Amino acid sequence: MIAIIGLVIGVAVGLILKPDVPIGLEPYLPIAVVAALDAVFGALRAFLDGLFDDKVFVVSFISNVFIAALIVFLGDKLGVGAQLSTGVIVVLGIRIFANVAAIRRHIFHA
Amino acid sequence: MSTHDDLSADHDPPVEATPSSRERLERALLHPGRGQVVAAVLLAVLGIAGVTQVRIAGTDDEYAGMRQADLVQALNGLQAASLRNEQEIRDLQSTRDALRSSSDRTAAALEQARSELSSLGVLAGTLPASGPGIRITITAPQARLSLNNLLDGIEELRDAGAEAMEINDEVRVVAQTSFDAADNGIDVDGQIVSSPFIIDAIGDPESLETALRFPGGFVDDVALDGGKVTIKQSQSIEVTSLRTPVKPQYAQSTKSK
Known part of the structure; x- marks a missing residue:
């Protein structure tokens, strides 16, 4: 319940404050958002499996975002930033689909 | 990235797992524990970032998020297009000038022919x-x-x-x-x-x-x-x-x- 309230508060704050993103960080924000989404779905699945641990969630959330941003940063330095961004998005997308499938099995028995 | 990865290979028989997971979900919604506070903070951060990204992607012009190489390519394309357009402008202008001078010449010739017609018409008796x-x-x-x-x-x-x-x-x-x-x-x-x-x-x-x-x-x-x-x-x-x-x-x- 508190987690859902936190998400709602975050969306509301983002809508109301309209924070500015520094130009240097702009390419990393979409990747970071997708990585965080992956961590959230993984946590939800672990919770339904009875394995949820808030420390693991925090570490996985932060490390997901950090590593995704790092990969994109390296890609930019190596001159393949666009391709690596696409690759990260694809991998994270596959993971999100797999997690959502497990969550679906838990909730809908299908 | 760590513990959750291991679960992707794990296929629980849903019949056995479902009642307990349902119960857990209900318990978490009704009696939130300490761990949910941390999750709430992280989800709030995700919410802010997600909304901001949606706003940026929706409102900013298409070049703001592009990388240097992409920008250079876009610039090259625009320059080529601009060159082509300038060439086209020059072609059309020369066509226009040619047409204008030709129509000027035609008008002058027509004017001369008209005045000649009227003076010859007086001499030949075809005009009052x-x-x-x-x-x-x-x-x-x-x-x-x-x-x-x-x-x-x-x-x-x-x-x-x-x-x-x-x-x-x-x-x-x-x-x-x-x-x-x-x-x-x-x-x-x-x-x-x-x-x-x-x-x-x-x-x-x-x-x-x-x-x-x-x-x-x-x-x-x-x-x-x-x-x-x-x-x-x-x-x-x-x-x-x-x-x-x-x-x-x-x-x-x-x-x-």
Whole structure:
């Protein structure tokens, strides 16, 4: 319940404050958002499996975002930033689909 | 990235897992624990980031998020497009200039042709004319005027610079006009004119009248035959009778020089 309230508060704050993103960080924000989404779905699945641990969630959330941003940063330095961004998005997308499938099995028995 | 990864290979039989997971979900919604606070903070961060990213992607122009290489490529493309467009502008401008000068030349030629047409039309008798000139009225005895006298008079008028002439407001006198004697008058271009003869001539009125009145000239000749001539100068002589233009049958125009 508190987690859902936190998400709602975050969306509301983002809508109301309209924070500015520094130009240097702009390419990393979409990747970071997708990585965080992956961590959230993984946590939800672990919770339904009875394995949820808030420390693991925090570490996985932060490390997901950090590593995704790092990969994109390296890609930019190596001159393949666009391709690596696409690759990260694809991998994270596959993971999100797999997690959502497990969550679906838990909730809908299908 | 760590513990959750291991779960992807884990396929629990749903029948056994479902009741407990449902219960867990309900318990978490109704009796939230300490761990949910941390999750709430992280989810709040995710919410802010997600909304911000959606706003950026929706409102910013398409170049803001692009990388340097992409920007260079886009710039190259735009430059090439700009070059092509400039070339097209130059082509179209030269086409426009060509068309404009050609239409100017056409208009000038048309204007010249029109003015030539009107001056030639006056000379050939196909257009009505008006201007200063004289009106000569000849009253001949028994309605007879000597053909020679009339021809002399017309020649004198031509010599004095008459530009358009007509007789009795009926017959235009031009270069091809023929005169012949007839029973009750004079046959001018197949049309019989009789006394009183009225000749309208456009030209310098003074010169025209002088050309007829010199001693031994037209007026004296007619007086010798017993006729009477009156000459009236006017600033607006109207020559309105027309002559049907005839296409030359034998004479062909040749290039001058």
